[in-house]
Amino acid sequence: MASRFRRHGGRYRRRVLRPFGFRVLAACIRVKVDGREPEWASERRIEERALNASGAFQSLVYDGWLLGYRPGPTKRLRCVNPFYPSTLPLEKKVLHCISFYAAARLPAIFRLLPFSEPSTLDAWLERNGWAAFERTLVLRCSLAELAESPHSNEPVTIIDPPAWEPLVAELLDIAPDALPRFIERATGYPLPHAGALIRRDGEVVACGVLKLEDDHAGLFALKTAAAWRGRGLGRAVVAALLGEARRRGAATAYLQVTADNGPALALYRRFGFITAYEYWYRARDGEQH
Template sequence: MKMNPVTTRSFDTGLLARVEDAGLNASAPPQQRWVDGWLLRFSPGKAKRARCINPVATGRRPVPDKLAACQAVFDAAGLPLIVRITPFAQPAGLDTQLESLGLCRFDDTRVMVLEALDDIVPPSLPDTMELQQVGLEAFCQRIGALRGSPLAQRQAHAQRLAQSPVPFSAFELKVDGEVLACGQFALEDDLVGVYDVFTAEPARGRGLASMLCAGLLARARELGARHAYLQVDRDNRPARTVYHRLGFADGYAYHYRTRDPDAA
């Protein structure tokens, strides 16, 4: 299969394809179905990865026909129709075709990759700090509270993690007994995906995210991980700076398209 152009530095395309598959597995909600080669996800949660179309195969039906069939699914779920466009999206030229059909582009995202975890050093935490593992339900409530997410989104997040086809491990970073940062990772074979890294707004700029991520990656390496990936908004410069310092580099980009201005 010919990929659309991969932006940024050169990685082995086989590794990038594995990263894309692992990201799909890690974001799989119980609410999903196939439509002629396109994977539809319609979870009511916050993550757009779990409530969009992933066009992973060409299929046989014309794109406008498939979009109409997909629209009916999203209408029934009470969600806007969103298409996720990656370098692997099929059929070729889909992004241009969707633009001609009036679907607007939004949320440019980078998939960053760390090719080897050999140089990751576990953080040396002062006595006032503690990195501890927490249950997935508790984690969803914690990060939902930090983000200000409504209850329905927290519940959808917890449901997705509980039924995930790959195992997640969630952690909190406490400072003087107060949770100021949290994050989790999904481990699939030798690939670890870092997800939901968040620092409480008053505590930002203190290096907590760097320590948290280093701790997560060190734990994952102990469990057999050799490569790491994460997904971050293109314009989130503080987060991207943290990840660059840890050794991550941009592997490829993706974005979304929709007709619904509220979805963007």
């Protein structure tokens, strides 16, 4: 599964602090050593940015876990994201999550990362019959050192949301009754963002959207119509979005792609994207969707 490398040496001990008689757990928190950032800190921030980029991440915070419950096809927004240090017994927490998602009429799904908390969670789920599926890579690249120029002869239109959403709705399979919600989220999104698209005979055949936070730019909703694949349109959209990100001051770009999507991976590698980390889902039989 994940390449669980350690960039800054050995593990740090778990410590229990008891100021003023109250127990405050610092379990699994990596502290700075010699001015270096905590382990997985930059990767965790990418995760936070990616969730912020959703524009409306409906979630509850439960003992360090984010329980997303926004219905729809995007699993990372309707699953357990176990990001932060945990204090309650693991079995109790999992049972709580099962009940929560049953009440929300959603499948109980966990999204596991190399820095999930607690570190024993993935193995515990596997032992208890939660099967792993849909391995996904999170890639990033430096915009100052692009391996391929962010320019293309293919004309790409940059459009600020929410004008972008209605134009790409058919390509992205957004149902007419769901479109108003997409437009509402884009209208209320508080951070800079921009959409890109390519038209052929008046029809949108390729698209993508850029979400910016701090000096990072996330690329999302990258899609080319099936009949137009293999003609360089996807490359043109990525090039346009990276160019726009750099123009707006971003230093790093990131995106997510399923590990078995060979053509997309080959495209992104050409721009210098490398794997930052990966994640995968776990669910019980019948709920892996």
